Amino acid sequence: MTIRPIISLPDPRLRQKSEPVARVDDGVRQLMDDMLETMYDAPGVGLAAIQVGVPKRVVVIDTAKDGDEKHPLFLANPEIVWSSEEKRVYQEGCLSIPDFTEDVERPERVRARFLDRNGEPREIEADGLLATALQHEIDHLNGVLFIDYISRLKRERIIKKFIKQAKRDGDERETRQRQTGS
């Protein structure tokens, strides 16, 4: 298992729509295992393949609390097939938008259909943090980020911050390259 680099705002790939996997083969399982390792290392409760730069409809989630036994979920081609009328507000964050959290309102319960790590079709009904994580990660597969649900003012402010940061990092890299002549 390999820890892969996580892409962050303003990387345009985060807005890309991911493609379904034709079948869950060894390549997809390898991707799932790497993603799980990357997510645990971050640490986070969910990760979509596009966050490691792979535009495939693959997600890993583990909402087990710190110290509890790990409970990883591997999902290929996940789809929300039902959501409750009742909503719930949860403070969300994202490994691709580090150090930023904001309240997001979403359906409280959802039912999702997906292929598991063995390619078997499965359906789960979830509430609480798992329901939020499923919706957040499936959004990633459609190029949707949790900041799309917050006020435009806050969203523009956070995007600007990340563009500035990326520019600063780029400038520093350029300066370093000039200095080392590489």
Ligand code: NI
């Ligand atoms: Ni995220």
